[in-house]
Amino acid sequence: MSEPETERTEATPADEAAGHDIYGEDGAVSAPFLAHVGAAIADRDTLALKRDVGSLHQSEIGDLLQALSPEQRRALVRLMGEEFDFTALTEVDDAVRLDIVGSLPNAQIARALQHLDSDDAVYILEDLDQADQDEILAQLPFTERVRLRRSLGYPEETAGRRMQTEFVAVPPFWTVGQTIDYMREEQNLPDSFSQIFVVDPTFRLVGAVDLDRILRTQRAVRIEEVMRETPHAIPATMDQEEAAQIFEQYDLLSAAVVDENGRLVGVLTIDDVVDVITQEAEEDLMRMSGVGDEELSDSVLAASRSRVPWLMVNLVTAFLAASVIGLFDATIQQVVALAVLMPIVAGMGGNAGSQTMTVTVRALATRELDIYNAGRIIRREMGVGLLNGIIFATLIGLVAGLWFENMHIGGLIAAAMVINMFVAALAGILIPLLLDRLGIDPAVASSVFLTTVTDVVGFFAFLGLATWWFGFL
Amino acid sequence: MSEPETERTEATPADEAAGHDIYGEDGAVSAPFLAHVGAAIADRDTLALKRDVGSLHQSEIGDLLQALSPEQRRALVRLMGEEFDFTALTEVDDAVRLDIVGSLPNAQIARALQHLDSDDAVYILEDLDQADQDEILAQLPFTERVRLRRSLGYPEETAGRRMQTEFVAVPPFWTVGQTIDYMREEQNLPDSFSQIFVVDPTFRLVGAVDLDRILRTQRAVRIEEVMRETPHAIPATMDQEEAAQIFEQYDLLSAAVVDENGRLVGVLTIDDVVDVITQEAEEDLMRMSGVGDEELSDSVLAASRSRVPWLMVNLVTAFLAASVIGLFDATIQQVVALAVLMPIVAGMGGNAGSQTMTVTVRALATRELDIYNAGRIIRREMGVGLLNGIIFATLIGLVAGLWFENMHIGGLIAAAMVINMFVAALAGILIPLLLDRLGIDPAVASSVFLTTVTDVVGFFAFLGLATWWFGFL
Structure with a gap:
């Protein structure tokens, strides 16, 4: 089997891993790719798996997991160890996720969750037993434990459950220059973000600034002069479908999530909302035919x-x-x-x-x-x-x-x-x-x-x- | 009727215009607000309309138009003149839009379209007769005419029709500092954007940089060092539903749209994709019951x-x-x-x-x-x-x-x-x-x-x- 020698950057999906496209003509995971991964699992070829599966996008790994047999799935996650991207578990059916997570020791799950965005971590945690949840949370660093506990404290299918607790917040009296310098120096920023929130000393939300606005403004200008009000801040207890409707109506990319005192607790992003919209449309259709919330992997x-x-x-x-x-x-x-x-x-x-x-x-x-x-x-x-x-x-x-x-x-x-x-x-x-x-x-x-x-x-x-x-x- | 004296910034929706919330408890346009607008239309009170309707969000104006009678709609648009936000027409049923646009002189439509993003302008133009389209396009400035003609040249329901032709593109050898300075000085930037594209001298797409990445990077760093490859560039002729699936799979906020030679021609943004997803889910549901693509305003x-x-x-x-x-x-x-x-x-x-x-x-x-x-x-x-x-x-x-x-x-x-x-x-x-x-x-x-x-x-x-x-x- 000939291996292409192209160098890959992090963001390039290794669609051509081991010379096979992951997807075939029909948009499904291709048979040669599946066979290749199956063989690597059977051979316990950790190196090949880390190379060919490790370089895929999370949603591609999700599709791959769905296409593998239950034994293969568990073996794949075990063999890849720390290099398995747990975000992929947010892309599979509930039954598949529970099966994989159930086969792993809680200590390994705790280690993996530390690398995830809080919304993805909550997504994986929320379906576990209370006992497992507690054991995993106990092994996390203090800040993360508090954040995840807060999200999990909100009812299911609310904005609080779906929000990301990582965000950038600055005081209104900072200048644009100070804000840019802060972002250049601070290591602990979210993976990606499209707006910066403005908060008062008690962390109450006072406004937001889009990144393009910051980039267009001279360094000396104060944040409060360029910020806009945030009329669409979303209460953490709001139903996710209602939050999705606000995103749709006002074409939002992300929105602040606030607690009952108007304090900023997280940010809801459009990609989560797209998932909610798709999921709710599916639910409506399923309900009209009386199918309930069954999944393709159900027995x-x-x-x-x-x-x-x-x-x-x-x-x-x-x-x-x-x-x-x-x-x-x-x-x-x-x-x-x-x-x-x-x-x-x-x-x-x-x-x-x-x-x-x-x-x-x-x-x-x-x-x-x-x-x-x-x-x-x-x-x-x-x-x-x-x-x-x-x-x-x-x-x-x-x-x-x-x-x-x-x-x-x-x-x-x-x-x-x-x-x-x-x-x-x-x-x-x-x-x-x-x-x-x-x-x-x-x-x-x-x-x-x-x-x-x-x-x-x-x-x-x-x-x-x-x-x-x-x-x- | 007491009028609240609060000062409003551009982004604040005037929900409380004239003391009435636009939406009632049930999420529909409230009766008092509708009565208030109806009275202002009957009185030809242009001032009140510009104040109370002009300050609404485009989707709120859309909801208002849907709730008014056909005569009231046309009168409202006529009375507001240049201050009517044509983007609102992308938020109403096809029949309502055609009725309103049909009642306006082509010269007024042409003037209004110049203030719109190209994707919204195309949305309004595409359903008109060829003769009206040509007459309106002929009255637009050269650059805009060329851009809109190019979008309209792609088949219906493709990425090329839905894309925005305004975007920021820079050469790979620029530094982050140069790029920021360019954005601070350039007046002709899109209203909002979340990534910058990198192109070669022939405008062929070579990569993209997210704005948060730019903000986190020192000024001296060259763009080509921070840019990522763009494996998910979307061909302009791709079906909009297929493009939406790529957005969903890879959680994209925006994606480059390229022509058959790989040249950057536009950008597709997630808000358009959300509309496509909702619309396609609706179509599937309607088709399953054999309703076709009828609308609530049909006779x-x-x-x-x-x-x-x-x-x-x-x-x-x-x-x-x-x-x-x-x-x-x-x-x-x-x-x-x-x-x-x-x-x-x-x-x-x-x-x-x-x-x-x-x-x-x-x-x-x-x-x-x-x-x-x-x-x-x-x-x-x-x-x-x-x-x-x-x-x-x-x-x-x-x-x-x-x-x-x-x-x-x-x-x-x-x-x-x-x-x-x-x-x-x-x-x-x-x-x-x-x-x-x-x-x-x-x-x-x-x-x-x-x-x-x-x-x-x-x-x-x-x-x-x-x-x-x-x-x-």
């Missing part, structure tokens, strides 16, 4: 357990709909065509309703839908429901009438279709709006209620009309 | 048109399922309980299948699912399908048997449930995988095929087994 039992509750709820709906059909069994026995056609009425209503529901849930999530436009949107959806109802009623009525050579049946299904698609549109917007007002997440609960409505109304309208009509004849 | 006709195709496709599925039922009409006439229970079999299969499908579609989108773990995930889903199938078969079988006081029917529905939930799980993973391999977006097309499978198999298994069993008796 059959875990995945089954996360999906049963949703299916159970839907089962109740299904029996409710069935009992509506049961009311009309005599009519069905007389006109079997009704049994053949009735799923069309219910199904098309369900599809139309879920279109409206998706638009509504999304508009509620992005706060585009509020009390000012709710009336207009409800009227619009009623219009769409009626219009599409008439279009599909005509179509389905004609096809059904021709199929069963019975225009009574065609007329009945057409009438039932208009009713159900109109009701579906109304339910598709009113159910999420109502749930939202009651403080229930509309993404989770809407679709069950919607299906119940479209099934019950669909079956009732079609079979009820038919019973009345054929009884009438 | 009844537009919304109806965007939803009909999906309903039409589902209609074909529905008739296919109905025709399967039609095969067994004789059996149904004999045992009406089958008609009552058959939607349960099909519906539960559909729900279980869509759980699997959601997990699969999401894992494909995030590239967590690839050929290495596909086998394992398929086996897992088969396990989940079988396990949940057995759980719900037992439950439904018992309830149905007791309901109709007929254990034959209980046994039949249980057998059909196991079959359908197993097939649903298999279809839920294989359909998206297959579509993905064929280059079709699995988010769009999967659910129709899945419903077809679960309906057809559900009805066929239940009614088929029943026909065989009761014929056998």
Whole structure:
């Protein structure tokens, strides 16, 4: 195997390590690279691993870990020892991370965490048992222990948990020159930062200065003259999703996190927020299909357990709909065509309703839908429901009438279709709006209620009309 | 109405303009604020508007525009004249933006665009007619015209369209001191930036330096000694979603955009990428429910048109399922309980299948699912399908048997449930995988095929087994 002799700087990803690209054409970890790493693990070739895996970006190591078998993962981390970049563990599934961390002695974890940014350290610590957490924290230097304990003291999924406790803060009376000199001399700066915070002697936040502003300003100018106010300081106890919305709305790159007394305790950065946005979008999607927060690495039992509750709820709906059909069994026995056609009425209503529901849930999530436009949107959806109802009623009525050579049946299904698609549109917007007002997440609960409505109304309208009509004849 | 006398700096949002918060408790534009602005528009009170709306953040003005009526919006922009911040137009629905821009003379648009970052100007220009675009561009200064034309020359939804053409680039032989002095003197810098690019005399990209790195380095050090390589430079023709994935993977704040010759043409920033991520997540969700790219401000006709195709496709599925039922009409006439229970079999299969499908579609989108773990995930889903199938078969079988006081029917529905939930799980993973391999977006097309499978198999298994069993008796 020929090895390219190029010199690499720290920031260059060793995509071509050992002559193989880590990613293949399809964006997944490539088979040759995986085989190469697998062989190195089997040979306990520490040197090759440190060279080829050690030079990868944390997210690339994360992808690699996910692609390896559990035994390989643990062996890789063990073999690389101190050179394994623990930041990579923030890039893998919870189950993979817990498996790897669980296989390591607490002393090694403590040593590794000292090299991490506090937000990454918290991310790895927060899922561990209290006992392991305490043992690891006890082995950290005082300052770091205090910082991590403070972050861990905030509730899960808050800004305080996601913040980085390393930041640069200066007093307002310093000059730009003093600030630049301080940064040139101070060794203990965060790895990267895009703004400097300004604090009073009690560490209360008074403002911030972006680095480009500092670079554009003469040395003699005082910081308080170039700083801007920080109207978007984020309380440490704020929910991470709410914090993400502030970042999105005001296009922030980073924001100060303050405690209940307005004291600066950390900084939230956009890369963490991007993770939150992706994660929340995923959660919404998963919840709408009743999958819960399962992960790809979950076992059959875990995945089954996360999906049963949703299916159970839907089962109740299904029996409710069935009992509506049961009311009309005599009519069905007389006109079997009704049994053949009735799923069309219910199904098309369900599809139309879920279109409206998706638009509504999304508009509620992005706060585009509020009390000012709710009336207009409800009227619009009623219009769409009626219009599409008439279009599909005509179509389905004609096809059904021709199929069963019975225009009574065609007329009945057409009438039932208009009713159900109109009701579906109304339910598709009113159910999420109502749930939202009651403080229930509309993404989770809407679709069950919607299906119940479209099934019950669909079956009732079609079979009820038919019973009345054929009884009438 | 009492007016607070606080002095405001540029960056302070005038949330309390005229004594009213722009946002109410629920996060929507508050009624008092809206009434206040509405009154000022009606009174043509330009002064009040410039003070209260002019001091808002662009995204707040965007929210305000969305909450106003079309007439009020146009009047507001007209009354504010040169003081209306056109960046706000990048924060509203396409329909609202087009309506406002369409009501303004091209000369005014051209004047306004000169104050915008190039990416925002492109965002506003790209949806206009070619004739309007040309007329507006012709009124811009030469440099800006060339820059905007270059961006507009790249295809829609590419990095070239989203990039900002303002950036700071220096030669590698400059010192840190020279660079800082240049930034202190140069007036024509971008509004904000977090890194400086390093280019050769032909403007080919050779590296980048983060601002914090510059601030930490002694003045005498040469730029080439502190610059890092830029392995993640983004080709201008790259799809914006792909570019967003690179930002996410490598936690970038900004990245160089290069043309086909490796020359620096612009910079893509994380705030644009956050918008792309949100937008793409929304699109995926909308596509899964067949809503297309409709917006909340669309009319009844537009919304109806965007939803009909999906309903039409589902209609074909529905008739296919109905025709399967039609095969067994004789059996149904004999045992009406089958008609009552058959939607349960099909519906539960559909729900279980869509759980699997959601997990699969999401894992494909995030590239967590690839050929290495596909086998394992398929086996897992088969396990989940079988396990949940057995759980719900037992439950439904018992309830149905007791309901109709007929254990034959209980046994039949249980057998059909196991079959359908197993097939649903298999279809839920294989359909998206297959579509993905064929280059079709699995988010769009999967659910129709899945419903077809679960309906057809559900009805066929239940009614088929029943026909065989009761014929056998």
